[in-house]
Amino acid sequence: MTNKKTNANYGPDKVRGIFAYLFGLSGIINILALTGAFYMLQIYDRALTSGSVSTLVALSVLAIGLYLFQGIFDILRSQILIRLGARLDQQLAPLAHTVSIEMPRYGYSTSEAMERGRDVDTLRAFLSSQGPIALFDLPWMPIYLAFVWLLHPMLGLLTIGGAIVLGLITLIAELMTRRSAQSMIKASVTRNSVADSNARNADILHAMGITARAVERFEIANRQHLESQTRTSDISATLSGLSKVLRMMLQSAILGLGAYLAIQGDMSAGAIIASSIVTARALAPVDQVIAQWKGFVSARRSNRRLAETLAVIKDKSGLVELPTPSQSLVVDNITTVAPATGAVLLSEASFELTAGQALGLIGPSGGGKTTLARSILGIWPLLRGSVRIDGADLSQWNEDFYCRHVGYLPQEVALMEGTIADNISRFAKVPDARMIISAARAAGIHEMVVHLRDGYQTELGPHGTALSAGQRQRIGLARALYGDPFLVVLDEPNSNLDAEGEEALTQAIASVRRRNGIVVIVAHRPSALQAVDMVGVVQAGRLVAFGPKDQVLQPNKARPVVVERAAPMERPARSLVAE
Ligand SMILES: Nc1ncnc2c1ncn2[C@@H]1O[C@H](COP(=O)(O)OP(=O)(O)O)[C@@H](O)[C@H]1O
Numbered sequence: 001m002t003n004k005k006t007n008a009n010y011g012p013d014k015v016r017g018i019f020a021y022l023f024g025l026s027g028i029i030n031i032l033a034l035t036g037a038f039y040m041l042q043i044y045d046r047a048l049t050s051g052s053v054s055t056l057v058a059l060s061v062l063a064i065g066l067y068l069f070q071g072i073f074d075i076l077r078s079q080i081l082i083r084l085g086a087r088l089d090q091q092l093a094p095l096a097h098t099v100s101i102e103m104p105r106y107g108y109s110t111s112e113a114m115e116r117g118r119d120v121d122t123l124r125a126f127l128s129s130q131g132p133i134a135l136f137d138l139p140w141m142p143i144y145l146a147f148v149w150l151l152h153p154m155l156g157l158l159t160i161g162g163a164i165v166l167g168l169i170t171l172i173a174e175l176m177t178r179r180s181a182q183s184m185i186k187a188s189v190t191r192n193s194v195a196d197s198n199a200r201n202a203d204i205l206h207a208m209g210i211t212a213r214a215v216e217r218f219e220i221a222n223r224q225h226l227e228s229q230t231r232t233s234d235i236s237a238t239l240s241g242l243s244k245v246l247r248m249m250l251q252s253a254i255l256g257l258g259a260y261l262a263i264q265g266d267m268s269a270g271a272i273i274a275s276s277i278v279t280a281r282a283l284a285p286v287d288q289v290i291a292q293w294k295g296f297v298s299a300r301r302s303n304r305r306l307a308e309t310l311a312v313i314k315d316k317s318g319l320v321e322l323p324t325p326s327q328s329l330v331v332d333n334i335t336t337v338a339p340a341t342g343a344v345l346l347s348e349a350s351f352e353l354t355a356g357q358a359l360g361l362i363g364p365s366g367g368g369k370t371t372l373a374r375s376i377l378g379i380w381p382l383l384r385g386s387v388r389i390d391g392a393d394l395s396q397w398n399e400d401f402y403c404r405h406v407g408y409l410p411q412e413v414a415l416m417e418g419t420i421a422d423n424i425s426r427f428a429k430v431p432d433a434r435m436i437i438s439a440a441r442a443a444g445i446h447e448m449v450v451h452l453r454d455g456y457q458t459e460l461g462p463h464g465t466a467l468s469a470g471q472r473q474r475i476g477l478a479r480a481l482y483g484d485p486f487l488v489v490l491d492e493p494n495s496n497l498d499a500e501g502e503e504a505l506t507q508a509i510a511s512v513r514r515r516n517g518i519v520v521i522v523a524h525r526p527s528a529l530q531a532v533d534m535v536g537v538v539q540a541g542r543l544v545a546f547g548p549k550d551q552v553l554q555p556n557k558a559r560p561v562v563v564e565r566a567a568p569m570e571r572p573a574r575s576l577v578a579e
């Protein structure tokens with residue numbers, strides 16, 4: 001919701017304005033940087049020749065003043081860059097984090113997502129390094145060249161030639177590091193993925209004695225990462241060493257040429273030293289740019305990727321707040337593809353539920369039940385078709401709509417780091433104790449929670465590990481029921497439940513129906529179907545049957561048969577599928 005605002009703050013116009021200002025400031029700094037050379041010239045050619053101490057004093061006072069100004073402007077420039085970096089970070093980090101949260105939904109690994117989140121850090125680090133300062137100084141090089149040229153055109157030519165050679169080295173650095181930097185990033189993502197997956201499966205690794213193998217897998221990935229890193233660093237170190245040597249040679253060559261010109265009587269002694277000082281200053285940014293090239297390349301890439309990333313975030317701030325839903329859920333001919341691969345997982349599913357109805361989705365494993373549940377909630381994008389609540393397509397639901405009117409219990413219950421109360425109340429800023437307790441009661445977990453030492457304030461730790469699987473599932477159920485949402489989607493909520501838990505689930509579904517909500521429940525075990533009135537069969541990525549429970553589940557047939565062999569029912573129920 002704040003996306004739009006922050007985007008506008010970090011408007012390219014504003015940043016461009018600051019850059020123009022910094023460019024101007026750099027111009028002043030670079031002109032002031034000629035102070036030393038002028039001072040030298042004046043001393044040699046005026047003070048010394050005239051032998052006037054007062055001239056010397058006046059020149060010195062002037063030079064000190066100019067030096068001070070240069071220092072102040074230099075500090076000012078660094079401070080602006082540091083602040084620009086910090087402000088950029090402040091505004092973009094939450095957005096980049098939003099993207100890291102969104103990306104795994106589309107099939108990206110968490111390390112890839114985190115990598116995107118780090119783009120902001122990279123950008124900020126570059127802005128507060130010497131890199132941008134060198135880039136701002138570089139365009140002002142002609143000032144120095146002109147100065148040297150005025151001293152003697154030969155010196156000018158030599159400096160220009162040196163600058164061109166150094167520039168070429170920069171170009172070579174760019175071309176050579178580009179590819180290896182890319183493979184370095186890829187290797188780093190792979191390494192982090194392996195590390196991440198190993199850490200998350202610590203139990204399995206230990207129980208089955210495969211820790212050593214997991215470490216080996218990490219080691220291989222790590223070695224690749226190190227290799228590509230070494231290659232990249234090698235290239236930039238070599239080129240930066242080369243440029244340093246060249247620069248020193250150029251420096252001496254200028255001195256030598258100056259001396260030659262002085263011997264020939266074409267130049268004064270002061271000019272030799274002045275030209276030496278000025279060329280040193282002229283070439284410094286080139287040197288800096290080469291040294292900072294790596295940082296510049298990664299900042300540029302981060303900037304580009306960040307722009308891409310920010311474009312992905314849908315700005316939902318303009319969405320009109322929808323009224324509290326009370327009538328229907330319509331799934332209209334939806335087709336869903338796997339976000340990562342593009343494979344069709346569910347095709348042309350249609351059905352309609354009205355307030356007070358509960359739909360049980362059954363079918364063989366891998367049939368597409370979870371996919372259907374995810375599609376209804378907009379977790380996975382739809383290729384075709386639409387999902388509407390009270391006529392409003394899910395593209396019109398904003399965050400707040402989801403938070404207030406949708407409850408979801410995923411197949412793999414994921415609780416978050418925080419207390420039980422935090423988790424049930426969905427991290428509400430002002431949790432409503434009454435609502436938390438009523439949701440916990442509805443999920444049949446209130447007694448269990450109050451018997452814990454810290455009750456609702458019990459810290460769950462990462463992934464809710466402080467609880468058993470069944471307890472986690474019921475807290476997840478309470479979270480789905482919190483705030484009496486209109487649409488409650490439960491994906492195999494009974495997979496870890498005991499008889500008592502299943503009874504609570506049945507009661508919960510019944511109570512959502514009583515208050516005119518809609519429930520969609522994916523059921524692996526038929527015991528969860530007690531409180532539903534509609535049943536859908538999902539098989540091989542299609543909704544092959546949909547209708548009232550007693551029609552779809554033909555009476556007098558063993559229930560497991562219905563679940564395992566849904567195909568025979570396809571014909572009688574087909575007419576009920578809304579198409
Ligand atoms: N993230 C994913 N990317 C690609 N395919 C997936 C993904 N998740 C599930 N699938 C595939 O989609 C099909 C349906 O899966 P799912 O909806 O989870 O089945 P169910 O919940 O009925 O057991 C399966 O063939 C599964 O391999």
Ligand SMILES: [Mg+2]
Binds near residue numbers: 369491
């Ligand atoms: Mg499933």
